Amino acid sequence: MTIVPIDLARTVAASECAAAGVTLVTPDSPSLLRSAAYLSVAALTPLTVAEARERVSLYVPSLVSDVAALIAGVTTLAPMLDKPAVIVGERAWSEGNVLAGVIGHELGHRRRDVATRGACGVVCSALWGVTYLAHPAVRLWEEGTCMTSDVTAAVILRDLAPDAAADEAQRALRSIYSADPASLAIGGDAIESCAASLRAGVLHGKGTAIESVLRALVARGWMPSTRWAKALA
Amino acid sequence: MMRALLVAAALVACGPVRNTLATVTPTVPASASCVDGAARCAAGVPESCRVYDGVARWWPLTPLTVDGGAAACGEVCVVDGTPARAHCATADAGVSP
Numbered sequence: 001m002t003i004v005p006i007d008l009a010r011t012v013a014a015s016e017c018a019a020a021g022v023t024l025v026t027p028d029s030p031s032l033l034r035s036a037a038y039l040s041v042a043a044l045t046p047l048t049v050a051e052a053r054e055r056v057s058l059y060v061p062s063l064v065s066d067v068a069a070l071i072a073g074v075t076t077l078a079p080m081l082d083k084p085a086v087i088v089g090e091r092a093w094s095e096g097n098v099l100a101g102v103i104g105h106e107l108g109h110r111r112r113d114v115a116t117r118g119a120c121g122v123v124c125s126a127l128w129g130v131t132y133l134a135h136p137a138v139r140l141w142e143e144g145t146c147m148t149s150d151v152t153a154a155v156i157l158r159d160l161a162p163d164a165a166a167d168e169a170q171r172a173l174r175s176i177y178s179a180d181p182a183s184l185a186i187g188g189d190a191i192e193s194c195a196a197s198l199r200a201g202v203l204h205g206k207g208t209a210i211e212s213v214l215r216a217l218v219a220r221g222w223m224p225s226t227r228w229a230k231a232l233a
Numbered sequence: 234m235m236r237a238l239l240v241a242a243a244l245v246a247c248g249p250v251r252n253t254l255a256t257v258t259p260t261v262p263a264s265a266s267c268v269d270g271a272a273r274c275a276a277g278v279p280e281s282c283r284v285y286d287g288v289a290r291w292w293p294l295t296p297l298t299v300d301g302g303a304a305a306c307g308e309v310c311v312v313d314g315t316p317a318r319a320h321c322a323t324a325d326a327g328v329s330p
Binding site for chain 1: 323
């Protein structure tokens, strides 16, 4: 296994986001959208704004672009919200081996957004948004399945054992989302299932966003370990 | 306006209301008859049964493909271990029902 150079990881992050039709907002991007996003994160989680900027990456769904287009008072944000966005935290932007998992995670949310929008347009986007915020089990399920990208990246790119990667993800799930045990169990099931898949030597599902990111890294010259070379060939 | 927002917030914090929201939201799994903690493979997708607010659902455990469905395993999906867990595996691991 070779370390993923940060420039390579950033290039792949940009190309994968462009292919998914989202704006990539990095720590050195114009700060208004990032500031608004991290204030929201601090309001909804136990994290401070500084902790959120450091640790949290997030997906800004198409519904937010719709609302921004309708509200005249946010015209200063509008140019950055003309389409959905992935906002990358400071830590992820500085570590290539972490960034790949984060991009896979956030583009997993993008796929949910597209699927929901495709079902019945903006009405379904709004329904999903309200349900995500109101229903802890749905929120933790969505986050748990997307966190399987972080687990996969930790094993394949950082050479962590699957159990250690799962423990890391479970801690992150508990610390970021103040949720009840039943909701955490649903997110935790996805993480533990992913760890079991990786222990078995296979990716956790075919055609996922993290698989696309890993294949893009390989296509640009990154060499996976022998154990994972076949899966990513 | 503020009163309406507070009423709305109280309503969505109520189990039956949020379960109704989940039921009418596409891409949220439908309610099902299953036992909390059970595991299965459905069309090659690992799933676990969890009960929340008194409603059981089979929750797919993989992220989505670009087509918007839960990603099926590339080779096979199996159920094994204690507690039973559904996950992806190589073809020689066999296929679970």
